[in-house]
Amino acid sequence: MMSLSYAPRLQQMLLRMLLVALFAALSAPLTHGQAATQVTQQVDTRFVTPLKGSVHPLVRHGAIDLGAVSNDTPTGRITLLLKRPPEQEQALQQFLSEVHRKGSPTYHKWLTTAQFGQQFGVADSDISAVVSWLESQGLKVEKMPSGKNVIQFSGTAGQVGSALHTSLHAYSVNGEVHHANSSELQIPAALSPVIAAVGPLNDFHPKPLSHLMGTAELNPKNHQLTPQFTLSVPNYNLGLAPEDLATQYDITPLYNQGVTGSGQTIGIINESNIDLNLVAAYRKLFELDANPLNPNLPQVVVDGNDPGVSGASGEAYLDVEISGAIAPQATIRLYISGGAITATDSAWRSCAR
Structure with a gap:
């Protein structure tokens, strides 16, 4: 899915x-040189x-x-x-x-x-x-x-x-x-x-303006996409695969020259963690890894508190999966943070009423 x-x-x-x-x-x-003193x-x-x-x-x-x-x-x-x-x-x-x-x-x-x-x-x-x-x-x-x-x-x-x-x-x-x-x-x-x-x-x-419509099933044999939800526009069942991106942005000539992102690092910043199993499934579905048993999964770098998987995860998945599709051998790093202030449930219960 x-x-x-x-x-x-x-x-x-x-x-x-x-x-x-x-x-x-x-x-x-x-x-x-060194900045002038301001204080x-x-x-x-x-x-x-x-x-x-x-x-x-x-x-x-x-x-x-x-x-x-x-x-x-x-x-x-x-x-x-x-x-x-x-x-x-x-x-x-x-x-x-x-x-x-x-x-x-x-x-x-x-x-x-x-x-x-x-x-x-x-x-x-x-x-x-x-x-x-x-x-x-x-x-x-x-x-x-x-x-x-x-x-x-x-x-x-x-x-x-x-x-x-x-x-x-x-x-x-x-x-x-x-x-x-x-x-x-x-x-x-x-x-x-x-x-x-x-x-x-x-x-x-900030809350994402995106709306998750649902999931869809892709048939790898005929490349047909079947949404598991109701679309307001009939027969508009289109998905975007790595090959589509290569065509739209004319990346194929680079691939023909052996450019795959090897030796490069792509840094992505987001407010949500991700489930790497879903990214692995995406890479397997589109055969992005030369060795499927050792997929080139993104590295999640947590700065401070781990925000967990939140409503911003859609953008995080989109960024790491598409970046990894365009440059399948690049190192993808997702930098996340839970923000500055952390308050416990007990703290809220102690608030004055």
Whole structure:
């Protein structure tokens, strides 16, 4: 059986900004030095400035406030996005333009994470100032990637609320219980030049716009597809196989030259885990593996908490299966994460009513 679904991609601003530092290759020239220091004043927590737009719209409109989460509720990892100086941001945008432009001296000369941090990362002194503030609030710094553009930290709901001058609440939205910060986050004014965003401190995740119509059965002998559901358009039983993709995108000449993706890696980011048995069945159905007993299955890389198989799985299956169909010998890596905030059922039961 095979599933029929269509899922448009959901991209988030924070994720897009973090991905800039994931390019990896050799020999990109470093033409810019360490960023200028932006934190020029002593950090005084009595003077704060808001991070505008840090309250989710559903909290302001339509959500039923169920009360504050218990202060000892663990938050899980939270991402703090650093902000580079304007001249450095301009240099980064110029680099991204040149590295994608054919004929440029830096065309496709990607940076390693360390090179990115050296060339476009925030100044070490600024990072130290932010880390010192987080630790002074009782928060634990979990990770500081060498790209020098984010800091990941964790703590409890009480510690995070105190540090960011907010409170984490439980909310009821359309019969579902969610949690989020109840007011705009506030950070020390002295750190505002270097902190772009924090969080998000909510679990209002985007929901796929796709709709799973059902399953269909493919007869491998005559290639006929029989839907196990009712279609509004009669005799419209079409499926998309790897051979169709090769024809539509004129990939066959590459295959004739022996190009199969061998030695290449394709990275895919999603919000859902997958069942590798289903991917193996897909690859077996379309005979994508030279050795069916040792299928070239994707590698699932979990960053932080495992989100499990969720409503976003349709896009994840689509991406890994089609990528593996186009480049059957490439290494496919699916990067997933359960998000920042983690709250237990007991925490919700302890919410004030």
